[in-house]
Amino acid sequence: AVRAVAGAGAAFISVLPSKEEQSQVELELRLLQALEFYPPSKLKGIHRHFILYGLMEYLRKSLxxxxxxxxxLQLLDRFFNLEMLKPDDDEKDNFGQTEEFALPDNFFKKED
Incomplete structure (x- = not known):
């Protein structure tokens, strides 16, 4: 909120943030603090849901x-390009693939 204030014969403009603006700034600051523990780069990988949950909990406890x-996610979108963090099609396919695995035969042989 901007308001004109007269004082000592001179008028000046005082810029005071409203409660709503203060709470928005506080929210953004808390989010940026949370990113120290929950980096947005991990929102792309398999840890995506854990990171998102951690951010939600950090904000809940802080505010x-x-x-x-x-x-x-809307808050993060103000600071980061979340489109870049969406999983690639290649990444999605890796979880559906299975590959046969076996230990080598010499692993089971006893050494004399």
Whole structure:
């Protein structure tokens, strides 16, 4: 909120943030602090849901209110290009593939 204040014969403009603006700044600061522990680069990999949950919990504890995953992602989107963090098609396919594995025969032989 901007308001004109007259003092000592001279008028000046005082820029005071509203409560809403202060809470938004506080929210953004807490999010940036949380990123120290939960790096956004890990939102791309298999840890995506754990990182997102960690961010939600950090904000909940810091600001004493619940946050949904969508709210956290919207906040992150203000600072990062989340499109770059979406899993590639190649990455999705890797989880569906199975590969036969066997230990080598010499692993089971006893040495005399």
């Amino acid at each position: 004493d209110r619940q946050f949904s995953a969508d709210e956290v």
